[in-house]
Amino acid sequence: METIITVENGNTLAALQGFLKQLLEHGIVDAIVAPLRTPSGTVTPALVTRSELLNAADPLAPVLTGNSATLAGKLSVREPRARVGVVLRSCEIRALVELVKMQQASLDSLTLIALDCAGTYHVPVFQEMAQKGEALWQNLYKNAAEQPEQSDENLRAACKICEQPVYENAPIKIKLLGSDLNQEIHLELPDELGAQLEYSPATENGRQNVVEKIITARTTARDAAFTEIRARLEGEEGVAGVFAACIRCHNCMNVCPICYCKTCVFKSQVFDHEPMQFVEWAKQKGAYRLPSDTMLFHLTRLNHMGLSCVGCGMCTEVCPVELPVGMVFRAIGQRLQATFEYAPGRNIDEQLPLITFKADEWTEVGE
Amino acid sequence: MTENNFEPRIIAFLCNWCTYTGADLAGTSRLQYPPNVRIIRLMCSGAVDPIYVLKADLAGADGILIGGCHPGDCHYQEGNYKARRRVVALKEILKDAGFDESRVWLRWISASEGTLFADTIREMTAAMKELGPNPLKEQWAV
Ligand code: SF4
Ligand code: SF4
Numbered sequence: 001m002e003t004i005i006t007v008e009n010g011n012t013l014a015a016l017q018g019f020l021k022q023l024l025e026h027g028i029v030d031a032i033v034a035p036l037r038t039p040s041g042t043v044t045p046a047l048v049t050r051s052e053l054l055n056a057a058d059p060l061a062p063v064l065t066g067n068s069a070t071l072a073g074k075l076s077v078r079e080p081r082a083r084v085g086v087v088l089r090s091c092e093i094r095a096l097v098e099l100v101k102m103q104q105a106s107l108d109s110l111t112l113i114a115l116d117c118a119g120t121y122h123v124p125v126f127q128e129m130a131q132k133g134e135a136l137w138q139n140l141y142k143n144a145a146e147q148p149e150q151s152d153e154n155l156r157a158a159c160k161i162c163e164q165p166v167y168e169n170a171p172i173k174i175k176l177l178g179s180d181l182n183q184e185i186h187l188e189l190p191d192e193l194g195a196q197l198e199y200s201p202a203t204e205n206g207r208q209n210v211v212e213k214i215i216t217a218r219t220t221a222r223d224a225a226f227t228e229i230r231a232r233l234e235g236e237e238g239v240a241g242v243f244a245a246c247i248r249c250h251n252c253m254n255v256c257p258i259c260y261c262k263t264c265v266f267k268s269q270v271f272d273h274e275p276m277q278f279v280e281w282a283k284q285k286g287a288y289r290l291p292s293d294t295m296l297f298h299l300t301r302l303n304h305m306g307l308s309c310v311g312c313g314m315c316t317e318v319c320p321v322e323l324p325v326g327m328v329f330r331a332i333g334q335r336l337q338a339t340f341e342y343a344p345g346r347n348i349d350e351q352l353p354l355i356t357f358k359a360d361e362w363t364e365v366g367e
Numbered sequence: 368m369t370e371n372n373f374e375p376r377i378i379a380f381l382c383n384w385c386t387y388t389g390a391d392l393a394g395t396s397r398l399q400y401p402p403n404v405r406i407i408r409l410m411c412s413g414a415v416d417p418i419y420v421l422k423a424d425l426a427g428a429d430g431i432l433i434g435g436c437h438p439g440d441c442h443y444q445e446g447n448y449k450a451r452r453r454v455v456a457l458k459e460i461l462k463d464a465g466f467d468e469s470r471v472w473l474r475w476i477s478a479s480e481g482t483l484f485a486d487t488i489r490e491m492t493a494a495m496k497e498l499g500p501n502p503l504k505e506q507w508a509v
């Protein structure tokens with residue numbers, strides 16, 4: 001059911017915290033995962049069991065220190081498990097749905113609380129802005145609603161082109177778009193839960209319209225960004241040029257919510273070749289790039305997880321040499337996903353394309 | 368012309384139960400086919416991780432052949448069907464990354480089809496000659 005929490009004295013955050021506290025206090029969940037303000041002023045996800053600590057919860061802080069799908073997976077993958085409410089943005093839920101398909105998470109014990117997202121900042125950018133006391137989320141949600149085509153230059157590249165700012169298929173939705181957040185927050189809850197918490201039904205706000213406008217603007221931005229990166233990939237520079245500065249630190253893989261394998265070949269000793277083997281290869285090409293197998297790393301990762309890439313951009317976020325990893329993965333991922341008519345995170349019942357098949361497809365590929 | 372002198376190198380990942388045996392049959396039947404192919408035996412076409420194909424391609428192999436049992440005949444029921452999907456994905460990624468995906472072939476050749484194996488190698492060698500050397504052979508930064 002659609003309902004409204006009233007914001008008192010313009011304190012939107014307190015209203016939101018109040019709702020999360022209710023979930024704990026009424027025993028709807030045993031714990032809640034939400035971003036918490038630290039005493040030093042930054043934000044980090046935490047698993048909260050004591051409701052007064054939710055006074056530090058700040059789901060509105062426009063920053064993603066990691067894709068929390070990974071955390072939700074760790075909290076749900078095995079029995080016994082507690083009932084945990086997880087406050088997540090759209091890209092995090094989509095990654096979580098992929099993890100469920102990969103049997104790295106379970107929705108049985110999780111209550112998804114989907115937060116409408118207006119975009120996030122790179123962590124250091126966020127910290128700097130926050131220290132200056134700027135009204136970060138207030139401006140973001142206002143601008144997203146009023147002039148969606150004018151994206152905030154400081155947002156992460158992934159967010160500027162994110163055409164899935166809301167996740168509709170969650171049991172609890174915190175509908176931040178389309179209302180004056182100084183007055184009220186729209187919520188969508190399962191009917192029984194709404195009744196239990198004694199909320200009264202409300203009519204929908206102008207969210208749909210705002211969401212559509214954002215999607216249109218972001219899709220345009222996305223297509224422009226894809227055209228740009230594809231021109232680089234297909235042109236003189238090529239994929240090797242785009243990744244020329246890669247030091248194969250694996251940061252991009254380590255933060256990727258989709259890359260869960262514990263025995264990843266790139267973390268093994270497979271590429272610790274014999275010293276003379278390197279020399280052999282150097283002789284073949286005249287020179288051999290070191291660290292070796294960098295292109296192999298990226299192309300293999302694309303093959304292994306590209307169909308499930310949700311475009312959260314966490315990989316770009318952590319790349320020490322600031323390569324557009326996420327943009328490459330999204331642009332290639334988009335074509336790959338289109339080939340298999342697959343949208344990662346859309347629907348839990350859609351099978352991962354590479355574990356299924358039809359007998360009579362692509363007959364021209366294998367002859 | 369140098370083009371004509373170019374001898375492509377083809378790496379073939381062959382399923383033990385069908386194409387590898389087919390290649391063996393071609394040999395024991397003394398069928399003539401170009402010596403351009405290096406064969407790697409695997410237990411199923413479904414065991415060919417894209418990383419093998421990529422490693423060969425990036426190292427400069429001119430052609431990469433994956434050979435499996437005909438649809439419906441895989442000893443592990445569905446390995447070849449899944450291999451086909453992986454090859455579709457791999458080719459899409461190669462193309463999008465700016466590489467020539469036509470260097471990667473997937474073929475179904477059974478244990479009794481020695482002639483088809485020899486024909487396939489002949490056909491692929493000719494096609495790769497036509498295509499010219501894999502440019503990645505010369506690119507140290509890849
Ligand atoms: S994070 Fe950047 S430098 Fe490190 S492996 Fe990924 S692309 Fe390369
Ligand atoms: S590859 Fe990058 S953008 Fe895609 S899911 Fe992984 S971290 Fe997110």
Ligand code: FES
Nearest residue numbers: 382411435436442
């Ligand atoms: S056993 Fe030959 S393709 Fe699977």
